[in-house]
Amino acid sequence: MAGEDWVLLNSVRGQKSFQLNFKVFSLFSSGLPNKDIKLKIKSGEIVRKYFHCYATANESRLYSKDIQNLMRIKNCNPALDKIVLFIAISKVKEISSYDEFFVKTVKKIFLGHPSIELREIYFKDNTGRDFSSFQSLFEKVKISADPEDYILFQNRSGYGPFHENWYRQFVKQFEKFDSISLCGSTINFLDHPKRSLRNDLPHVQTYSFLTKVYFMDMLGKAFPASNETKKLDIVLNGEIEMSQFFLRNNFKITCMEWPDLAISNQTIPPISSDIKTKVKAKHYFYHRMYFRKNKIKKLGQIIPGMVLWMNFVKQGL
Numbered sequence: 411m412a413g414e415d416w417v418l419l420n421s422v423r424g425q426k427s428f429q430l431n432f433k434v435f436s437l438f439s440s441g442l443p444n445k446d447i448k449l450k451i452k453s454g455e456i457v458r459k460y461f462h463c464y465a466t467a468n469e470s471r472l473y474s475k476d477i478q479n480l481m482r483i484k485n486c487n488p489a490l491d492k493i494v495l496f497i498a499i500s501k502v503k504e505i506s507s508y509d510e511f512f513v514k515t516v517k518k519i520f521l522g523h524p525s526i527e528l529r530e531i532y533f534k535d536n537t538g539r540d541f542s543s544f545q546s547l548f549e550k551v552k553i554s555a556d557p558e559d560y561i562l563f564q565n566r567s568g569y570g571p572f573h574e575n576w577y578r579q580f581v582k583q584f585e586k587f588d589s590i591s592l593c594g595s596t597i598n599f600l601d602h603p604k605r606s607l608r609n610d611l612p613h614v615q616t617y618s619f620l621t622k623v624y625f626m627d628m629l630g631k632a633f634p635a636s637n638e639t640k641k642l643d644i645v646l647n648g649e650i651e652m653s654q655f656f657l658r659n660n661f662k663i664t665c666m667e668w669p670d671l672a673i674s675n676q677t678i679p680p681i682s683s684d685i686k687t688k689v690k691a692k693h694y695f696y697h698r699m700y701f702r703k704n705k706i707k708k709l710g711q712i713i714p715g716m717v718l719w720m721n722f723v724k725q726g727l
Contacts, residue, residue: 465543488577515726557624568617570695587672591656613653618695
């Protein structure tokens with residue numbers, strides 16, 4: 411294609427940056443895989459693709475929270491030309507006609523969407539819960555992705571998006587600092603209370619977070635906790651360990667709640683409790699517990715949520 415070039419970076423371990431058309435792109439000096447990385451360049455800029463991976467399960471026949479989330483994704487402008495959407499549904503129950511209606515209608519609502527391409531919606535085994543879903547979704551993404559492409563992961567506990575420009579703002583926060591590996595809505599510094607009372611284990615809370623294909627590849631063949639069956643092990647070896655893996659490798663994490671912080675294991679916690687129910691910033695995604703703790707906010711979502719659900723069902727009939 412005219413105006414496009416491919417740049418091959420050979421065995422980039424330890425290389426800090428490279429110069430292209432007088433623009434410097436950071437490649438971070440630690441934790442790099444010892445393999446070639448091929449970047450697509452157009453007019454001196456890296457050409458990226460943007461993926462959205464949504465994970466849920468089929469416990470509820472009504473899929474009410476999922477419907478509201480997916481209708482918000484459909485209706486809120488991400489401020490990017492194209493996002494490729496994958497949806498994984500963990501099979502908690504046998505697939506029923508309700509599940510088939512949900513899948514059929516999701517396909518209909520995104521058919522011909524100007525900026526979101528629903529690439530696939532599918533069912534999978536429930537072992538590992540969200541983290542096996544993230545693993546499965548990432549395998550789908552890898553088929554057509556390059557290392558510098560972005561992935562926004564969301565599960566059904568991440569309500570949203572609630573505002574326009576949602577995807578681009580996550581990218582903007584991710585690119586605000588050098589050496590960022592994960593950008594979440596929120597970050598928790600606390601260990602799980604059933605393991606310890608430590609407050610020096612910062613980790614992105616995985617109900618909504620952005621990363622790159624490059625960083626997910628660093629995790630190896632298996633996503634953290636993708637084969638775990640106990641909820642505690644999924645939290646410890648999944649949510650906490652994923653962030654800690656990158657922090658141990660001298661990368662940093664950031665979040666929308668504290669946009670001026672690039673967080674490491676040495677960062678002093680800005681708060682002594684779990685922030686997700688007490689957020690102050692304008693958020694594109696809120697954890698479900700935020701609405702349980704904030705009754706007025708919850709009441710304010712009842713009628714809009716019902717409208718979204720009814721519009722979804724209407725389109726499926």
